[in-house]
Structures are given as structure tokens and as C-alpha cells.
Amino acid sequence: MPVTLKDIAQKVGFSITTVSRALAGYDDVAESTRQLILQTAAEMGYHPNATARRLRQRRTDTIGIIVPTSSTRFGDPFFGEFLAGVGDKAVEHEFDILVSTRPPEAGELRAYERMVLEQRVDGMIVISTRPQDERIAYLLEQNFPFVAFGRSDLEADFPYLDVDGERGMFQATEYLIGLGHRRIAYISAPFTFMYSYQRVEGYRNALAAHGIPFDESLMLAGDLSERNGYALARSLLTREAPPTAIIACNDWMASGVIAAARDLGLTVGRDLSVVGFDDVPLAQIIHPRLTTVHQPAYEAGWRVCDMLVKLLREEALTERHVLLQPELVVRESCGPPPSRG
Amino acid sequence: MPVTLKDIAQKVGFSITTVSRALAGYDDVAESTRQLILQTAAEMGYHPNATARRLRQRRTDTIGIIVPTSSTRFGDPFFGEFLAGVGDKAVEHEFDILVSTRPPEAGELRAYERMVLEQRVDGMIVISTRPQDERIAYLLEQNFPFVAFGRSDLEADFPYLDVDGERGMFQATEYLIGLGHRRIAYISAPFTFMYSYQRVEGYRNALAAHGIPFDESLMLAGDLSERNGYALARSLLTREAPPTAIIACNDWMASGVIAAARDLGLTVGRDLSVVGFDDVPLAQIIHPRLTTVHQPAYEAGWRVCDMLVKLLREEALTERHVLLQPELVVRESCGPPPSRG
DNA sequence: ATTATAATCCAAAACGTTTTGGGTGTCAAG
DNA sequence: CTTGACACCCAAAACGTTTTGGATTATAAT
Numbered sequence: 001m002p003v004t005l006k007d008i009a010q011k012v013g014f015s016i017t018t019v020s021r022a023l024a025g026y027d028d029v030a031e032s033t034r035q036l037i038l039q040t041a042a043e044m045g046y047h048p049n050a051t052a053r054r055l056r057q058r059r060t061d062t063i064g065i066i067v068p069t070s071s072t073r074f075g076d077p078f079f080g081e082f083l084a085g086v087g088d089k090a091v092e093h094e095f096d097i098l099v100s101t102r103p104p105e106a107g108e109l110r111a112y113e114r115m116v117l118e119q120r121v122d123g124m125i126v127i128s129t130r131p132q133d134e135r136i137a138y139l140l141e142q143n144f145p146f147v148a149f150g151r152s153d154l155e156a157d158f159p160y161l162d163v164d165g166e167r168g169m170f171q172a173t174e175y176l177i178g179l180g181h182r183r184i185a186y187i188s189a190p191f192t193f194m195y196s197y198q199r200v201e202g203y204r205n206a207l208a209a210h211g212i213p214f215d216e217s218l219m220l221a222g223d224l225s226e227r228n229g230y231a232l233a234r235s236l237l238t239r240e241a242p243p244t245a246i247i248a249c250n251d252w253m254a255s256g257v258i259a260a261a262r263d264l265g266l267t268v269g270r271d272l273s274v275v276g277f278d279d280v281p282l283a284q285i286i287h288p289r290l291t292t293v294h295q296p297a298y299e300a301g302w303r304v305c306d307m308l309v310k311l312l313r314e315e316a317l318t319e320r321h322v323l324l325q326p327e328l329v330v331r332e333s334c335g336p337p338p339s340r341g
Numbered sequence: 342m343p344v345t346l347k348d349i350a351q352k353v354g355f356s357i358t359t360v361s362r363a364l365a366g367y368d369d370v371a372e373s374t375r376q377l378i379l380q381t382a383a384e385m386g387y388h389p390n391a392t393a394r395r396l397r398q399r400r401t402d403t404i405g406i407i408v409p410t411s412s413t414r415f416g417d418p419f420f421g422e423f424l425a426g427v428g429d430k431a432v433e434h435e436f437d438i439l440v441s442t443r444p445p446e447a448g449e450l451r452a453y454e455r456m457v458l459e460q461r462v463d464g465m466i467v468i469s470t471r472p473q474d475e476r477i478a479y480l481l482e483q484n485f486p487f488v489a490f491g492r493s494d495l496e497a498d499f500p501y502l503d504v505d506g507e508r509g510m511f512q513a514t515e516y517l518i519g520l521g522h523r524r525i526a527y528i529s530a531p532f533t534f535m536y537s538y539q540r541v542e543g544y545r546n547a548l549a550a551h552g553i554p555f556d557e558s559l560m561l562a563g564d565l566s567e568r569n570g571y572a573l574a575r576s577l578l579t580r581e582a583p584p585t586a587i588i589a590c591n592d593w594m595a596s597g598v599i600a601a602a603r604d605l606g607l608t609v610g611r612d613l614s615v616v617g618f619d620d621v622p623l624a625q626i627i628h629p630r631l632t633t634v635h636q637p638a639y640e641a642g643w644r645v646c647d648m649l650v651k652l653l654r655e656e657a658l659t660e661r662h663v664l665l666q667p668e669l670v671v672r673e674s675c676g677p678p679p680s681r682g
Numbered sequence: 683a684t685t686a687t688a689a690t691c692c693a694a695a696a697c698g699t700t701t702t703g704g705g706t707g708t709c710a711a712g
Numbered sequence: 713c714t715t716g717a718c719a720c721c722c723a724a725a726a727c728g729t730t731t732t733g734g735a736t737t738a739t740a741a742t
Contacts, residue, residue, distance in 0.1 A: 002458070002460065004727095004728060004729085005728070005729070006728080014691075014692085015691070015692045015693075016692085016693095016728090016729085016730095017691075017692050017693075017694095017730085017731085018690085018691060018692070020729070020730065020731090021691090021730090021731090024730080028689075028690065028691075029689095029690070029691075030689075030690060030691085033690080033691085045458075047454075047458035047459050048459060048728080048729070049396075049459065049460050049727085049728050049729070050459040050460060050461045051392060051395045051396045051401065051460060051461075051727085051728080051729090052396055052697090052727070052728030052729040052730090053728080053729055053730080054392045054697090054729090055390075055392045055393055055396050055696095055697045055698070055699090055727085055728080055729070056696075056697050056728080056729045056730050056731085057697085057729080057730070058697065060392065062439075067425075067428070069425040069428065069429055076418070076421065077417070077418055077421070079421060080417065080418070080420060080421050083440070083442075084408075084410040084442055087408070087410065087440060087441065087442030088410055088442050088444045090441075090442075091441060091442060091443075091444065091452070096439055096441065096461065097439070097440050097441070098403075098437055098438070098439055098440075099424070099428060099438050099439075099440045100428065100431075100432060100437065100438070101424075101425055101428030101429050101431075101432060102432075103429045103432065111432070113388075117343070117386075117388035118388050118389060118390065118391040119343065119390050119391060119392060120391045120392075120437065226622070226625070226626055252622070252626075255626045256626075259626070259628070262628065281567070281593070281623075282622075282623050282626065284567070285567055285593075285596045285597075285600070285623065285627060286626060286627055286628070287600070287603065287627070287628055345697095345698060345699085346698065346699070347698080355721075355722085356721070356722045356723075357698090357699085357722085357723095358700085358701085358721075358722050358723075358724095359720085359721060359722065361699070361700065361701090362700090362701090362721090365700080369719075369720060369721075370719095370720070370721075371719075371720060371721085374720080374721085389698080389699070390697085390698050390699070392697085392698080392699090393697070393698030393699040393700090393727090394698080394699055394700080395699090395727090396697085396698080396699075396726095396727050396728070396729090397698080397699045397700050397701085397726075397727050398699085398700070398727085399727065
């Protein structure tokens, strides 16, 4: 039903080749013919078939991205922002983006194989990297172009963009130390995420930099949910010697911490200081407004996409490793530690 | 570089046809040959080229969805959930999903034309429908398969799934009336969204059903942001005769309302009742926990996808119009109106 | 009158698959 | 010795492009 080159060729009485070349702007077609062809194509409503073009050119101009729908919630606004960034940059470069979700159990590598082996996309974006990330290992092994959002601990080198979580946490911790805190608890993200290691490093380095011994009992691993943040905060705050400040690895857990404190009759910002991470919209809405480390999600998205497009187009990448600097956003959830009564 | 049918054919000494048919499971190839071919294909690591297949079969097995990155924030967790639903159902049916974002200014119809005319996808999902929706009009005119999430007011009929916002708001309003409220303010979503009309209808119907006259001054249109909810609530609450309850069209504005109330020294749930809409995670996190109307976003997503796949595969759709019932989730942000002091 | 040059054009191959419309050979029944 | 019937196989077309490697004609230079 749709108009093809053949249809146009038939109508104007030139060959398919000439029609194709006229539309593509080659200079070996007479100006008069070109005009005729352009006009006829417009009249007939011609639009090139993307699939045929792809087959012939042996590239799809498509970027793949696989998002886990369970663990790291898709509902997380961070991903939405990130994806928006990727998408906006992609349209700019006239790339399509193919999104595949991976429901809980299904082996995610399958999704990667599908994209790579069946040549559905030209390159991939890997998100929320993990230690010994098998997805990255796979792509490297296949020698398939990709850019990761996040680092890993594989020996091999690969292009990535990351937010400097170590530095973010360092700032957050130092800020609390500056306020006078010494017993600062830390609720980590699961250590299945690579960033968990980097962030905790920032926390420990800040403590060390100020001569505060690391107290293992003050470090807990959470699951990123508000509920879990609540539970862990409760267990921390009902101890004999509770911390005076709690850092959580994302804003959801931080809001759980705040809820727990409230339920225990503590006023956050006075009796307890709380810091989050991410700066999702929620952070400015809850009460007290949450001091947190801002992650530039949208920027991360478009930059990753930009890197990948450059990689695909130019076969080279000036900056193979980019570290974005997060920023501590001070709001109302912190204050000096309560004086010992 | 990748293995093709031709490569296998060469290796096993049969024709491309036979290899293709063996792999496809036709019964006109000898069992011994089939085994040989299957094994060789596996050994060589054959995977069919998706593009070639698409060209030949004249279908892409791909679904398109275009999300606005600005107005209706992509960051809205509602969209994330919805997309997750779409995605999970899509993999189940072995469909790909092509996501295109539309940055602020860019004419969005362009994005639709790209998908439709260049035959990048077999069908589309249209989200957040509008009055006289031009995207829907376009798809209808092109006779292109699609399913909308949301209704419209076009004369033409088209397949859609929607959440019954009229009923949701009716319930919310009736709930407040049941608590004794008479002066119930309503902060609408922008009337560029179709659902705004339906929801306000539910509000008005509930008032009417209980003999409460509609007071135009109590109805405001918001922009869905927390900040705006705050501002509008402030203007409502500082009037001579402030409302005793406020319904907001989404949870973000509702949380703005709560913040405004707090800043005015009012206790939400006692001095003022607040109801939201959507039931995003935020709703259970803010204080007081928000009474709101739950939208089954994930379910809406997979159902819409399912409808579209059926439409594409079977050319028929038993249910062209589906209305999902939302549910009022009662939490702590409402109570009886304060007695007149 | 030949030869080079430029200006136009196009047949055919290629991308990797699926499908059509047969072909060939064997064996059993007539 | 035919004739089907059956089992197995394959050449070629098709999907809609882009690109290669000329072919043709006209014009200009020798």
C-alpha cells in the first residue's frame, strides 16, 4: 500500500536508481529530472521504508536499552529522567531507541542476546552496573558497541559515564561531620550494585579524613525501599547508643528513616540528621525537606546517549570515561547533633 | 561477520531454502537433514537477522510509543509503571517496543509520522489523550492500528483503555461528603488532558447526588506540580470562607496542598482534609499519609499492550473499550470538617 | 573524423530472509 | 512397465532500498 521507489519510477518514467539518487541528492541527475522526481515523490506521499533501508545499509540507527522492571524499580523517577535524557538526545541524532524490559525471573542476558545477535540495534546502553557485570562481559566478548552508565570492576576497559558517588558521599559525610556529628550511620544500597561500593568508600574516606574510626555496627545494607529504610532506622535508633545522623543511599530509604524518627518522637533536623541520595522530587516534598546528594539524571542520560552515538558514528571516543559531579543539596533535615543530656 | 543462512547452507551442502525450512520446522525436510542443520546452526552460532526477516514478512513486531518529556513529566512514576507494564507484556508476545521522546517544542506529529509512514512499527500506543486529539485523528486517518490509553471526544470510534476517572472522583468526593464536608474545593488538572473533564464530572456528579450546589469559586485548574498545588491551596485557604476539604487531581499537587496547610498552621486530617489522585509511592510517604485514588498504572500498561497485540495479530478485538476501576485508598489525610468555632 | 569529456541515466547486485512452485527419485500398486 | 504417491529437495522471486560499474548521448577538443 505505501508508495515505494518503484511506484515513483513508474510514474515519472525513470529508473529506480535515478529516483533513489535524485532523492538522495546525488549530482548525477539532471536538475529538471530531480525536480520532477522530488515533486512526484511529495505528491504521492513517498516515505522510505525504514526496514529496507536498514537491511541495505547494514545498520539500524537504533539504540537498545534494557531496564529491569523489578529490583531497581522502573517506577523510580531517576530512570524516567535518565530515559528522557537518552531519548531527547537520540531524536536529535535521528536514532531510535528500543526499550526492553526484563521481568523479574527471566534471564536478562537473553534480552541482550536478542538485541545483539539478531542485530536489532547498533549499540547498547547498560544501566545500573554491577560487580563483575556479566552483561558488560558479554558485550565486550561480542565486541559490541555500548556505553555503560556506571563503572564495574572487570579487568577490561570499556566506555562509561558515571556519577561520582564516592565524592558525593564524601561531601555528605563531611557536611555532617562539619555539623559536629561523630556517630554517623550509613544505610547502603545492595552490594549487587557497583555504586554501592563507591559510595561507601566516600563515607569511609570522609570519616578517615577527620579521624573518626569506622564503626562497622553503624553500617547496614538496605534494599532501597522506604519500608526497609524505616525498619533499619528503627533498629538503629532504638540502640543503646544511637547515631546522631543517618545517611541513606537513596531518598526513599531516607524518607523511611524520617518516618521512623517521627514515630519514635524525634524531630528530624534537631534530634536526628538525615541525608539522602538522588534528589528525586520527593526530597523537596517531604517534611522536613530532605538534604540529599543531587544526581543529574537527565544529563547523565543524554550524555551517555551522546557518547554512544559518537562511538557508533565516529568509531572513536575522545572521552571514554566521564565522571559527573553530584552536588550536595542542603535543605532542612540536618542540624548539629543534640547536646548530650 | 554474523552467520547467515547462506553460510550454513554452504557448510552442510544443502540449499538456503532447505536450511530455512529445516530451522522453521517444516516437515518436508528429512529428519537426518534437519538434525544436521540444527546442529550446524547451533555450532556456528546462527541467529536470524531481524531486519531481513522484517523486510520479508512485512511486519516489524514492534510497538511504538511516544512520550512527551516535558508537560506530563516522564519523571512521573506513573509513566514508569505504565511503561513497565507495556514492556513486560511486550516481551511476553515477543514484541519490541520503540520509544520516542518528544522534547518540548518539537512537533509531536512528526514523531508519529516517522513511526507510521516509514513503517518502523506495526502499531502504536497513544498516551495521555487530549480533547480533539490530533494524534488519534492522524492515526485514524492513516488507518494505522493503535490503542489509546484514555478516551477522547472525537466523533470517530477507536480502541482504548481508560481508568474511570469520573467514578474515581465520584468516590473521593462522596467520601468527603460522607465525612460531613460541604465546602469541597477541587484542583483540576489542565484541560488539555481529556481525563480532566471526566474527573471533574465525577466531582460535580457527587455534589449533585448529595444536593450540594456546585460553587464555581471552589474549582481551580492546576498544572500538576507540587509548587502549583501549594500556591493554589494557599489562595483557597486564606479566603474568607475557606473550604474544609481539597481534592487535587494528582498526588503532587495534593502534597503541595498539605505543605501549604502546614505552613498556615493547619493540621491536615483535622483542620483540613486532602485527597489526591494516582497513588504514587509518594502518597504513603508524606505525612500525613495521603488518601488518594489508586490508578492501576502497571495493569493499564500491560492491558493496553495486550489489546494492541491482539489487534495486530487477530485483526479483531473483542473488547474495544475497557474501563479500569480505580479505587479510593483511605489513609490519614481526611477527617470530619472542623466544627465551626 | 576521431577522441576525450562531461552529463545523464540505468541494469543488476546486494542486504538476509521466507515462500512459491515446482523438480527428482524411490517405491508400491496396478 | 506404467502410474501414482510420497519424501525430499531447491531455484528463483520477493520484500524496498542503496550502490556499483558501466552505458549512452551530446559536446568539445584534436
